[in-house]
Amino acid sequence: MIILKVLNNNVVLTQDKNRIPVIVMGSGIAFQKRAGDKVEKEKIERIFKQDKSTNASAIEEAIKEIPPLYFDIANQILNFAQEKLDQKLDNNLFLALMDHIYFAVQRYKKGMLIPNKLQEEIKLLYKKEFKIGMVARNFINKNLNIELPEDEAGFIALHLVNANASADIDETIQVTNLIKEIVDLISKHLEMKLNVESLSYYRLVTHLKFFCISVVEKDVRPDLGMRDLYLMVKKSYPVSFKCVNLISELLLVKYNYVVNDDEKAYLAIHIERIRNES
CATH class of the missing domain: 1.10.1790.10 (PRD domain)
Structure with missing residues (x-):
């Protein structure tokens, strides 16, 4: 793959053999790289091809808006979740998770906390996902030096449940x-x-x-x-x-x-x- 555009140190825009836009992610994949350079295959962690559920241009816009730090946070949470749930989770979950965490933090900084009215039901119905959500919430708080409430663990758990089921x-x-x-x-x-x-x-x-x-x-x-x-x-x-x-x-x-x-x-x-x- 040849880099068409560097979006940040962890994300590049390229295209497949059919010239369809492709977003490629990986820790440090674009470090000291520029348009025209080759993508190092060993650094690729996630690939997003444009299809009915994934719009490459929309992803590109989101990545421009969301700081690279949130890529690392979402990536580590997703890797942890895959290990605990013992299954590969859909790449679209990564985008949804990164986007959710970013806006949850923005709301927190503005004092706009949203209570999770389904918190008790989530705890009971999706125990494994909720435990992962709690680890994720604590990880976010530690890395960003904030205090997101426990409700966020429930919201994250719902994203994981969605990735494990056929329902959206x-x-x-x-x-x-x-x-x-x-x-x-x-x-x-x-x-x-x-x-x-x-x-x-x-x-x-x-x-x-x-x-x-x-x-x-x-x-x-x-x-x-x-x-x-x-x-x-x-x-x-x-x-x-x-x-x-x-x-x-x-x-x-x-x-x-x-x-x-x-x-x-x-x-x-x-x-x-x-x-x-x-």
Whole structure:
């Protein structure tokens, strides 16, 4: 590859054999280099080719705006995350992470901190990613001598979750938000604060995670025909079943999703466990 433009010490603009713009990243890859020089292959860490999800010109503009230090920070965090998650993460995550960290720091310096309303749900649903997010947040604070709040660990965790799943980050947030909405509805209906440390709560939220993915993706689950279970639960747990009906109404109005009888029975059982535990 021949360098067309040096963007900073760690990033150069070049092109592939089809003359399509390519962004190449690597620590010190452009040190003492200029246009016309060859890219040292052994220094290449990440390559971004323009496609439907990656616009090379947009990347170039972002790199011009974001100081090189954020490249190093995002790179080290991503390498750490790949090691802990034991898988290669999409290069687009690197760009999203670098961009997120930069603007999070800019907001911090302006005193514009954004609370993460899904923090508790993220901690519970995505424990491994949240731990990585905490390490990343501490690493950022140490290197930039700032004090980003713990909420940022949750935001970083969502980026990692997105890289590990087929859903995009908007869907991940939508699912997590829906879980919170349902949990809040249950808490209000039962007139009690749910114990987030309890086994019953963990089981409920784990169940809701997969259930809400189906709702958001409109992947209607087949009714397995467990009518006896449904009737037994409806009769035995009237308080919990009434709560399930409220959840069903919410999902029908907001997502046009019809909760089948099997799912109603399972939800009622989880809610009843929480009632009993309290």
